[in-house]
Amino acid sequence: MKTIYSVLALFFVLASSSLAAQSQPAVIDQVIARVGGEFILLSQLEEQFAQAAGQSNTPLPPEARCQLLDQILVGKLLFNKSKLDSIEVSDGEVESQLNARIDRILGYMGGSIEQFEDYYGQSITATKEQFREDLREQISVERMRGSIIQQVKVTPAEIKDFFAKIPRDSLPYFNAEVEVGEIAVKPEANEDTRELTVARLEEIQERITAGSLTFEEAAQKYSQDGSARGGGDLGWTKRGKFVPEFEAAAYNLDPGEMSGVVESEFGYHLIKLQERRGNTIRVSHILIRPEITDEDVEESRQFLDSIANLVRVDSFSFSFAVKRYGTDKVQSYNNDGRMTNPASGNTFFEIGDLDPDIYFTIDEMEIGDVSEVMEYNDPRGEKMLRVVQLQSRSSPHRASLSQDYAKIQEATKQAKQQQFLSDWIEKTIGETFIMIDKRYQGCPAVKNWLNDSRKLTVGGARASAEK
Incomplete structure (x- = not known):
């Protein structure tokens, strides 16, 4: 605890x-x-x-x-x-x-x-x-x-030079790692469930209009997202924040007006415009998601299984299947299906970094194999399906350019970015008023702030600190 x-x-x-x-x-x-x-x-x-x-x-x-x-x-x-x-x-x-x-x-x-x-x-x-x-x-x-x-780039020559400067006995030792691709799909609710959801929101809308409950009360009772606790209030925002369907409906309302039922990728909404200040609005909403039945999940499972089979027999590539049939709501979609390790920011996973379900799935797979359909929950807790492909596997080894180019490239870039940022900080300090209390002016790390600052600023800083 x-x-x-x-x-x-x-x-x-x-x-x-x-x-x-x-x-x-x-x-x-x-x-x-x-x-x-x-x-x-x-x-x-x-x-x-x-x-x-x-x-x-x-x-x-x-x-x-x-x-x-x-x-x-x-x-x-x-x-x-x-x-x-x-x-x-x-x-x-x-x-x-x-x-x-x-x-x-x-x-x-x-x-x-x-x-x-x-x-x-x-x-x-x-x-x-x-x-x-x-x-x-x-x-x-x-x-x-x-x-x-963001403007920092590295060339192949810089990467090789960076690697060459690392002493042989200081080269990192990498554990066994894998790269994993995924094709993910989100089961969709069937038409009957969608119609029931719309009818439920229309009934809520009628009760609000009749005055039997307020919009805020309805949001607290029925809305299926985090804003429910605050009566559906989404706060102040400008154009471009919401998904297009929601935003178009919200900006077409007058203050105090409630929309009809609006469909978006998140579900179905009732929207109320609270206030408007120029191009900035404050809106509340009630969100209800159509229930996804076991039959809906099974239909999506069969669809994804058929796509996986076509990849296995080389009817088309894994990358093509990701773009043609996978959902674009997962991070891997924009990386040809390659999953990114959140612990490192690259596409390599040590065994301990893998989701256990994925680890046990790929444990006996050969490179290029595609798994059976797996069920999982996304970060919002919504049910998803995916198949995974084992794309590479390395044994424990000491870092080398041939096996670890992507990692060395990233390390080179990070080192260059850090130096670029340090140079920027030093330059910007010299253009900025700096005041530091005299109790901290003896700190070695802080002295640089006063030394790099303009002489006029340093004098002002000391005078201010002594008062």
């Missing part, structure tokens, strides 16, 4: 400073640094230090606070620059990620809202308000970082 709660605490680590500020004496909220227009509070540093200490099996070194402050300064520099470069993070995107995090935490807690509120000491709505701006900052920082390093 302690481990689970540690995960929950880390899930909202981005908002820890504001939570700490509530529980610590007022003196903790001192400004200890400034980067452009962004301020760093002592409470932020102390909270991150406490978290790091709690996760470490040994006492933190004396320089830990200095290193953490350096990391916070980098984040604030990126955030400050994201504002100057007008990098936008929509309200809808923030709301979507907040809802996803809340849903995942509730999943750890067995869906218990009471347990959630007891752990965080406030309601779900208050928790979302607490975290919203911190999450927006986190997204902005990552987007800014991505925009800086």
Whole structure:
């Protein structure tokens, strides 16, 4: 249980400073640094230090606070620059990620809202308000970082040079690995079930219109997504956030108006426009998904099995089958069916990284073999079907260009990106007002911020710190 709660605490680590500020004496909220227009509070540093200490099996070194402050300064520099470069993070995107995090935490807690509120000491709505701006900052920082390093490319010569500079006795040793492809399909509800779902929403719509229940009450009672707890409220968002069918219906409504039944890839909706501010809207919805019957699953299973058989007899390639018959709602679709290892970001899986069902399926397969149809649940908990193909298998070995080119290429790229980002940080510090409290100016990691900053800024920083 302690481990689970540690995960929950880390899930909202981005908002820890504001939570700490509530529980610590007022003196903790001192400004200890400034980067452009962004301020760093002592409470932020102390909270991150406490978290790091709690996760470490040994006492933190004396320089830990200095290193953490350096990391916070980098984040604030990126955030400050994201504002100057007008990098936008929509309200809808923030709301979507907040809802996803809340849903995942509730999943750890067995869906218990009471347990959630007891752990965080406030309601779900208050928790979302607490975290919203911190999450927006986190997204902005990552987007800014991505925009800086996206232009970094590596050539074959750079990859070979990078590998050649690694001492022979320092070359990594790779365990046995496999590459796995998949063709995934989502069972679809039959026409009768779809009609029943539409009829159910139309009956709910009539009750709302008649005034026997409000839209918010109906959403809380019937809607089948995370927004139900908030009465279906999806927050403020701009064009481009929702799927086309939903967005077209939402933007055609007047404030206070409710739509008819709208179909999207997620199911069937009733939509209510709450408010409009120019091109930004705030909408609520009621979502009901048609029930997928055992017969629907079996029909999809037979279809996918026939596709797998055609691949086995070379009627067409696995890659063609992915594009022609697989769903484009899975990550592997845009990679010719190759599954990506979330632990490494590449397509190679060690045995321990594989889903157990996939591991036991491919254990006796030869390269190129295609499995029988397997059933699984996607991240939203929806039932899916897939067949997998064993595309490569390697034995344990020391890294080599011939066997591990893709990995070495990625390592080369990451090293180049890190150097490019470091150069960018050094350059941007010199163009940015930097203030650091005199208590931290002796930190080796922090000295670079003052040394790289403009001399006028350094003088201002010291003067500010001494006041």
